[in-house]
Amino acid sequence: MLSVSAQALDDKGTNPSGSSSAANVLVAAAHQVVYKAAVQVATTNSVIQSLPVTTTQLSVQDVSAATLSAVAQAVDIVGPLSSEVDVMMTASSLLSHQASIVSPVPGAVPMSGPLPAVPVEMMH
Numbered sequence: 603m604l605s606v607s608a609q610a611l612d613d614k615g616t617n618p619s620g621s622s623s624a625a626n627v628l629v630a631a632a633h634q635v636v637y638k639a640a641v642q643v644a645t646t647n648s649v650i651q652s653l654p655v656t657t658t659q660l661s662v663q664d665v666s667a668a669t670l671s672a673v674a675q676a677v678d679i680v681g682p683l684s685s686e687v688d689v690m691m692t693a694s695s696l697l698s699h700q701a702s703i704v705s706p707v708p709g710a711v712p713m714s715g716p717l718p719a720v721p722v723e724m725m726h
Contacts, residue, residue, distance in 0.1 A: 631690035
């Protein structure tokens, strides 16, 4: 799924005038998913560290994991035979919905996902 999105983005970058509207929609939807996943990671890190979101550092690995999680949940919802655009739109909606559930620290940007599970060793 993500490789198809990456290919559409690559095709758009190398041949912007020849890209189809379906590819443009896929690129826009994928961009939204990655952006919302990054906001989720930044906000989660800022809540955990009690820091403003603007001072929180992001890792590519964390953003990738959040993106993959949203896409996997979307595939579970819409089914594996759905179009890439449907999956990405659903993933974007899931991240938006998750953002409305969690209240970030005052002054932070709205969170786009739930807090990660607390490791067992931290619960004791």
